[in-house]
Every structure is written in C-alpha cells, then in structure tokens.
Amino acid sequence: MKTTKKTISMLLVLTIVLATTVTVYADIDIETEIENTSSYLMQEVQDPYPGTIGGEWLILGLARSGVDLPYDYLANYYENLEKLFIQKQGEITRNKYSDYSRIVLALTAIGRDVTNVAGYNLLEKLNDFESVKKQGINGPLFALIAKNSGGYNLSSEKAFLGYILDNELPGGGFCLSGSTADPDITAIALQALSAYRDQKEVKEVIDRALNKLLEMELDNVESISQVIIGLTSIDIDPEEYGYVSKLLGYRLNDGSFRHLLNGRSDFMSTEQALLALAAYSRFIKGESPIYDMKDISEWKFYKYKVLLNGRYMVFDQPPINVNGRVLVPMRAIFESLGATVNWEQDIKRVTGTLGKISVMLTIGDKRAYLNNKEIELDVPALIQNGRTLVPIRFISGSLKAKVDWDADTNTVVITKE
Template sequence: MLLCGCGAKNLADNIDEQTKKTAEYVKENVPNPQVSSIGGEWAVKGIAESGIEPDDSYFEVYYDTVRAKVKSEKGAIHEEYYSDYARVIIALNAIGKDPTNVEGYDMTKPLEEYEELTQQGVNAVAYTLVAANESGISLEHEQAYVEFLVKEMEAMLSERKDTYTDYISMGLLGLSFYQDDDSVKKVTEDGIKYLSDMQQDNGTMGNCESTSEAVIALIQLGVDVFSDKRFVKNEGSLGESLMNYQAENGAFLHTEDGEKANEMATEKALLALCSMKKMEKGGLYDGQK
C-alpha cells in the first residue's frame, strides 16, 4: 500500500511543499495533456496554479492539442458534452491563452447552450458559470443558470442524501460569484451546513475527490478549511484530512484503503492544494467580472 499519513497534521504549514510535490507527480504522469477530464484540463490547471515551472513546451503541447482538435472539428470540442467547453476555457485561462479565439473560433459561445448544459446537470452549469467569470464575460442565460443551480440545490438539500456531496460542492462553487443575490446567499448557507453535517469524523468527505471538491468550493466562499469550527471534526479539519489519501510519491488515492495511485484523485487533490495555497487571495478561481 502506498498510503503515507505522515505529515498529515502539518499540511497547513507545508502547503507549498506538498503542492509542488503533487504537481511534479502530475507533470511526470501526464506528459502530453489532452482534451480530457483526466490527464487533461485539470492537470493543466493544477500545474499552472501550483508554482512549479514545467518545461516551456508543456502548456504549448496542450494548447496545440486544443487547436488541432478545434481546427479538425471545425470549432467543436464535443458534440454532446457541452461542459467540456467550460473545462477547456478554464485551462486556457490558466495558461494565459484567449478562449475567445482558438483557430478563429470562440470557445465561450457554447456556454450559451442552455438546454444542453442544464440537461447535463449541476456540474455542467456550475463550471459554465466558473468559466464565464474566469473569462470576464457575461452570458445571456447567466441569471437563468444561477436560478437553475439554486432550484436544483434546494431540491437536493431537502432530500439530504449523502450521495449529493459532490453536486452540492460544485453548485456552491458555481454560485460563489453571485453572493449578492438573497436566494443564492440562502442556498449557499444551507449548502455549507449540509457539507458540515455530511463530513465524517475523520475530517474527510468519504473519498479524496469529494474531499477535494468540498475544499475548493468552501475556500472560494471564504471558509477556512483548517480552522472553521463547522469543518473541524473529532479527528481533524477538512483541510488536513486531504492528506489521509496521500501516497508516498506525491500522488493521491481514491480511498484511504486504496493500494495504488488514482489519477483523477491526484488531479483533484492538486486543485484542492492550489486552493489552500491561494486561500488568503480568495481561492482557485479569481474571476475577472
């Protein structure tokens, strides 16, 4: 087993070191990032925010991959999953590329496809709002997306199933840019309480990815994941608990009893670490609007 719990209680004092260690692992294991939810945009975003300096060509390799795909598909990233555009936009912004002009195509246009995105659900709409705010653009359906998230989250929070934690975290992330809205503020408060109630005694949300999603969203909302009493349980804080999934080589496991590194878990953990690193600045997503 690769699990390495040592140093778990010192993460708050060693965020930079751990972030760089995990970023180096991701860089080595994703040498040619693609347009993909694993080994793609989240790896690029994490490395870009981590503080390490990859080879000059690393981000260009990814950008060339995006350009080639867009050119060959005449502007398309994915014909069915429009959430892929949001993910690509987030990565392009992270590496200083203009998502409104990739081989002459505007990658932000598909963010206006309300029917397709809402059919995909909370995660697609949440990251659509993140991508729009990161790009500094206003969407025609922006308010409708916000209202969709509020409605969907209210429904999930009324059921209070423990299987909703990821959706609530992503919904909170998407709504983090709209806290002046009273209905958003109310569902945000309820969502934070739900996550606190669902947090386990060991401080985690049950697995690495869910813990990471909660960390990212809460920090974006100004919650200190190390000291906020709502997220400090019997065996530690939400922030420190991420290290329960740490492997010896900088990678992360999906579950505490996992026996091998998990790429998705590692990339999500890297994003969570970058969020912690940027906690005093407001979190992982700056937003230009």
C-alpha cells in the same frame, strides 16, 4: 462530534459573508505538498492532451499552484487542443458541454484567448443554455464557474443561475439525480454560487448547502477536494474542519493520491487533490480563489514575458533577450496585432501587412523596411529551435501599438487599440 460540528456550522452560517480569520497550521507544509504532487503529475504526463484526465484539470492545477512550467508543456497542450478543434470542426461534444467549461478554465489559467481556439469561440458554446443543461445541473454549474473565472459576458448567465437555484433539494444541497444531497455537487454549487452571494436568495441557498455539506461524511479524495475548493471560494478555512489534513491522509510517498484510503495511486484523484492544495495555498496567502482568475496578470511563464492588452501571451518558443532587445516568434506577434504574415523560405524573409502598413525583415540582416523605407535594427531577426524570432518593439511600434518595458518583471507591455 457531529453535534459540535453542527453547532459550529450554524454559527458559520450567521457570519458567512464576513471576513474569516485564516489559521495556518504549522504541521502542513502546503508548498512542499504542491511541489511533490506537481512533480509527480508532470512526470506521468509529459505531453498534456485535452480531456478529463491528463488535460485541463492538470493544466489548471499546475497553473494556479504557481509552480514553474516549461514553456513547451503549455505550448504542447495548446497545440493539441487546436488540433482537436480542427479535427472535430469545433464540435468536441454534443451532450456534455461542461467539457467546454473545463477548457475555458484551463485556457484562462494560462492566459489564452477563449474566443479564438483554432478560430472557434468557446463562449458561444457556454452561452447555449439548452445545450448546456442537457447533462443536468453539472452543465450550468460549470458554465457559471467558467464565466466568472475571467469575468466573461454570457447572456445566459441569469438562466443558469435560476436553473441552479430551482434545483436546490429540500433542506439544502444539490445532486445530479435522486433526492439525496451529494457532497461533490453541493461543493461545486458553492463554487458556482460564490460570485452571487451578495444576493439574498443566493446567500440563503449557500447557507443551507454549507450546513448540509458539513454534516456529510467524506470518504474519497475527490469529495474532500471539492469541499476544500468550495469552502475556500466562500472564504472559509477548510482546515478548521480538518479537511486539508484529511486530504493528505490519502497521499502516497511519491506525491500521488489514492481515491480511497485502502486503494492504490489514482491519477484523477491526484489531479483533484492538486486543485484542492492550490486552492488552500491561495487561501492562506490571501490570494483570489482558485477559479477567480481575473488576477491572471500575476501569472508568469517565461523569463521574458509579453503582456498584450492585459493578457500574457503564450508562445511555442519562449521570448529571448539579445543585447537588450526582446525577440519573439514572428507569426504569434504579427497575428496577435492583427497583421497577416508571409514567409519566403528561399530568401528567409518575413513580411507583415496590416492595412496600408508593410513591415519586412530578413533573417540575419539588420536592415528592415517599414513601408519600403529602410530602418537599421539593433538586432536582426533570427532562427532559434526552428522558430523565426523578430524584435518585438520594432514590430509592435511599426503596427501602431504602444510598447513599454517593465524592468521589474522583465515584461514587454503592449497596448493595441
């Protein structure tokens, strides 16, 4: 069996950059597996909080698997994240900068701005080469994965890539320490290097890592999951080697996964398994790899959505439709368009200011004022679930943004210079 696999792996090396035929195995209902595992995770963690467990990997797995998420699930996570950054004054770690990469991945998956989390720019953290490499190769690996997830610009990109290539083990593969290739780190290296495989040197490193990886015996869910993600990132079907079936052998009836075959349900293992299932689902459907999120415009959170300059907005109260007009939380839309907001609680009036432009609305009143000129609205501002909602077309247009309506996807499309 090992000889056969080694022969097959050598053939794969010769064709790694060619298109791979996708085989969909009829006995694996991947979408049902995703649904069951997602349901388990969301039931276990109802208030996601930033962190390695029950935080970013959970949010990322749910978002990239395409399951329906309640609006407050994402909003709660983001609110918790902002509180953490405020509490830590933007410095959530000093030595483990992969934490910032993990957060960038989660935020990219839900369409949030990674350059402004409670006023802090996460890309500045990722760009700090000396700090990122403090934890060894893991830091640069995830920095490149995060960088390429949204097509972000990092001036340290070449330094990260060079660091990774310089740390290849003799004979291929990677590890955190020592001289023996580790399956998890080698698979993560495939994920990080996949964006550079058109470069001859990088392709050769990938080929050697792939050969080394396919020779390894995998005995836990995390390793199997990383290999599945790694193979799909370079367009190889992991089920041709039985990895997806092997992963499902660790699944329990409640949708959770064990770390080891003779172990009990483990939350971290279940999170990683969901990421692998999502990666495989995207692979067999011909979608982009799980960490390539430049397709994020496809992600849909609410019945009515807002796309601002190519990014979906995430609100703490979903947009609503009243008599054909979409209303959204006032502060989010005003501030996203660059305006300052003033709320007068006693008279229930909101005023947005952008340069010389002033927009004023009162709750329940169809009369609005643009630079003190009265305008009749079709629908007034209102309060729902404790949030003040304002008509988005009027606000956006008043602040000199272009507004369009995509009826096919129920999306307000806003373009702001």
